Amino acid sequence: MRLYDRPYLILAATTLIWAGNAIASRLAIGHVSPMMLTTLRWVGTLSLMIAIAGGAFVREWPQIRAHWKWLAIMGVVGFTGFNALFYLAALYTTAVNIGIIQGSIPVMVLAGAYLVHRTAVTPLQGIGIVVTIVGVALLAARGDIAVLTGLAFNLGDLLMLVACLGYAAYTVALRNRPPISARPFFMALALVALVSSLPLLAAETVHGTALWPDLNGWLIILYVAVLPGFVAQLFFMRGVELIGPGRAGLWVNLVPVWSAILGPLILGEVFAWYHAVALLLVLGGIAIAESGKR
Template sequence: MLIILKKLTINNAPLLLALCMLGWAGNTIAGRLSSGEISPMVIVFLRWAIVATFLLLLKPSKIINSLPTLKRKIGWLFLMGGVGYTGFNSLFYVAAHQTTAINLGIIQGVMPAMILAGSVIFFREKINLIQIIGVIMTFLGVLILVSKANIKVLLLLSLNYGDLVMFLSCFLYAGFTLGLRNKPPIDPLVMMFFFSIAALFSAVGCLFVEYYYQLVKWPSDLSDYLIILYIAFIPSLFSQLLFIRGVELIGAGKAGLFINLMPIFSALLGIIILKEAIEIFHFASLAIVLFGIYLFMIIGKTS
């Protein structure tokens, strides 16, 4: 029974991707709980240092045995880890200090469309009108959430430097998602080790920049260390593995669509953990995003 359940779970892309987005949403809550006590690049550095160390201890022989096979892919591995992990996270943190949360949410909501466009352009993936409507619906759900269903908020938006940085960060992660198509046939944990090593080396440079501007803040108490451990094991390791598996099962274009669940899960976790007020627009945005995914995955597929 457990074996059957495991097989059903490991091959259930929507479930895996929904759990992935829940883990990433928890990353947002963890960042808010730290309330600036740990500087952004320290978080990036520590999260990947912990992941790399854990995987090295977990799979030492497999990592060593995979080196001959991965020799030709080493550039791809380090590009994916550096760009998709450290690049995205670092630029996201920079953008967060330069623009509003509303702008961040809207731009991040465009990421599934970036991934889908890349799938069509580079991999000749075919989509139909209903699937395009599904993508638009998920973006509409994000708009309702970040604007709190207030059209005036959207009309008063203005673009700035931080928005361009956020757009670039989303572009990098979209590229990472598309790049997963070329992943070698190796143990996902081994691949994650090399991704995390690349992310760690990239993070060292970002950490030096933060140190130069005297902005470095290391964890100082137990709660800080617990937050770092959560960020390392859930969003950085567990969720990334789920996302990689989801892309493997249904492709980058379809998997990317689930990214628009993340801000909604963040809002729901904020209600549960941070005791934030619950509003009707929370349920409306969730329903619209889920309907958009349903259109794309089920109705669009049969059209």
């Protein structure tokens, strides 16, 4: 059986690549600035999408043009906003923290679906949401109750939390996705992401903090454009195709696990007791929420 027909292998690879994105964001410090990384990532990803989906994009252009406002909002919130905040957060927090907070997205989506679509939430799902929120709060407070009472949170953790809330909103809004095939749809969002990242890059340049990539920076850009930006998207779409969105979505829970392994292993980050407790709470909350599905 081919790798592309093995859902568990390709979904495990997908989450490993996404966790690697957190590592790459930390490795990028001093080699390429966050907004430069965001823009050049989308240049690379869009180039690859043009190669594989350009023809389909042209064929479905009437539908794309008819829904351009919706696509523009989705691209700005789900792609540009998430990635810009993701790479900016890496200046202030660790890859382990980024991965654990990113792992809370499934529960944020569950809560968002209830608020927007009034999707029924069972008591167990409600408990799961609360447990996950406690885990993220413990992580942001670094295990110190004084941080919670003084609201002295790490800026990077707060930026990552906002990024995840935006991506959860994007995911909830996908329920109203227009009738556009997957690859042209993704290419349209990538095009919006590139265009909308340019003002952020301009602001970074005017502020004097823009950093053109050196050799290491280009290698990081190559990684984030090809693997998280392109391969992981195709892998995840294939996983959804093979086992359905519900079961495939559960694999997102592996992102904080991979990050907890890769952060200390590659970056030498400290894995403290509160990381372990937060990880257990986030994964436990998701498990409780999933067990409460109708």
